[in-house]
Amino acid sequence: MTHSLAMPRRVALGFVALVALAPSLAFAQQQFDLTSVQKAQPRAELVPEAVKLLGKDVKLAKPGTFTIATTGQRLPFGINATDNQRIIVGSEPDIGRLIADGLGLELEVVQVAWADWPLGVTSGKYDAAISNVTVTEQRKERFDFSTYRKDQLGFYVGSKSAIKEIAKPEDVAGLKVIVGSGTNQEQILLRWIKANEAKGLKTTEVQYFDDDVVLYLALESGRADAYFGPNGTLGFKSAQTGTTRLVGSFSGGWPEIAEIAVTTKKGAGLAEAITAVLNAQIKNGNYQKSLARWGLAPEAIEVSRTNPPGLPRS
Template sequence: MAFLDRTKYVLAGVITAVAMSCAPASAAEKFNLSPDTSNRVRAEKDEAAVKAIAPGFKFVNPGKFTVAINPWDPPIATYATDAKTVVGADPDIAQLIADSLGLQLELVPVAWEDWPLGVSSGKYDAVISNVTVTEERKLKFDFSTYRKDVLGFYVKADSKITEIKEPKDVAGLKVITGAGTNQEKIILEWDRQNVAVGLKPIEVQYFDDRAAADLALQSGRADVEFNPNATQAYKAAINGTRKLVGTVSGGWPITAEIAVTTKKGAGLADAVTLALNDLIKNGKYGEVLKHWSLNAEAVDQSKTNPAGLPKSGS
């Protein structure tokens, strides 16, 4: 999906985790960022999924499912209050898949830009870190989808803006987004369409850290933040200072999906897809998404290598 360089947001994730002690009790209970993972949703070994692993496939570490993950922001993945344990929805999904394959989970925190080489070189069995399926990535990787890629428009809680669903709704607004992201491409295209019909241009704003973006929104220097829905929904639930006024697919105008990413042709993707579909059927998958308030991003079925976002220029 999103940020080309998410490492700059890791510290923000740690700070958010530590700040949970100051959050309302209900929020703290809902988003438990404790390093104690004993209450993670667990699954039984899925013999059908194990049998679907291609003959000859070898896991990086015998008996373990070694997964690269970028702890960039809750509720997707962040550091717990001990600043070293990785918690969130993606770690929980990784745990369910490891259980299904009869393996011990080994999470390896990585910088966002490091996972492609790590997976393609065989350093990791998979990356589970909010990765969107794209046609370009499909040249080197296999995908097993597990969540919709949803982007959200969020405004200050007392903003007069009540709905954003099409380009004209953001005409003349100051919009925060991430540089080099799917959401930036979308907002720039909306701006192009607006200007073409004589509407006021959008003022796009970029920030290197979350705190600065939050301050801009709350102070009125920005009208809207347009970024991944999951992380913004988390903020809204924690502090109540922002509200959702609209969503679009991360692949607008087509649907985009998030997927477990494995080496192309390695022989693991079909097993992961089968495991995910069984987890969807038995309700374990739904438990994880409900826990992290990501129900709106649930998929009805995991697919191996579905159509992805088109290559640049296509």
């Protein structure tokens, strides 16, 4: 994923109450507040065991502050607030807020280009990157990880579609499926098609669109049967409009399991403390509320892990 250059911005955060989503395959239509007010944002109590894991010798980018880097350029992960471009709202700042609260720290969010977070984290300019970063074995050589979300792909159909579920590769046989060119999901879909054809099943018609408006018209009109793409962004749109629904979800590393994680400098002494905070929030329900309000409930994990197995080197 690439992002255009964005100037670093200091960000204050909060939340306005939204309709919660159940962690199911269907999204209910939902209104999202993108203003800077955000008064009802889930907040965390201090997590003493996490503070102990942090230790007194850990060096933060700024004393008393948890400084995170995020791109802030794509919903539901983060975007500049509609009434204040200096403030980022979204699911990634929410996770950062829960961690900062749990560690008894203030939160500072810095908006960066995607290409800039690795150097910023390793140099100590930022304590962590919370920017939809997938755990990989290659990245584990330089970074520590605390998982907080599944890296999921989703199959979405029009809300009136007769398709109830796409649960396995054979389910796409005979369908017309939209996918992004050159993406990981395209490679997965093409492997499925090849395997289905080898079994004598009907082929799948693959469709590509450069224009999202035309894409969704094709989906809603039935000219395409399903759209296979990143669950986070497609789920957010589904929750906003109610015109599509989720019928199947697969790991972004299929057949390998992929997870998104808070990314810290390797050996910085932050990961175990962050993991402890996240697990405390999973236990008390704050974590689930944070994801649900951005349409990300299907990507919730049951437990946060420090440095789990990552996607293998390609």
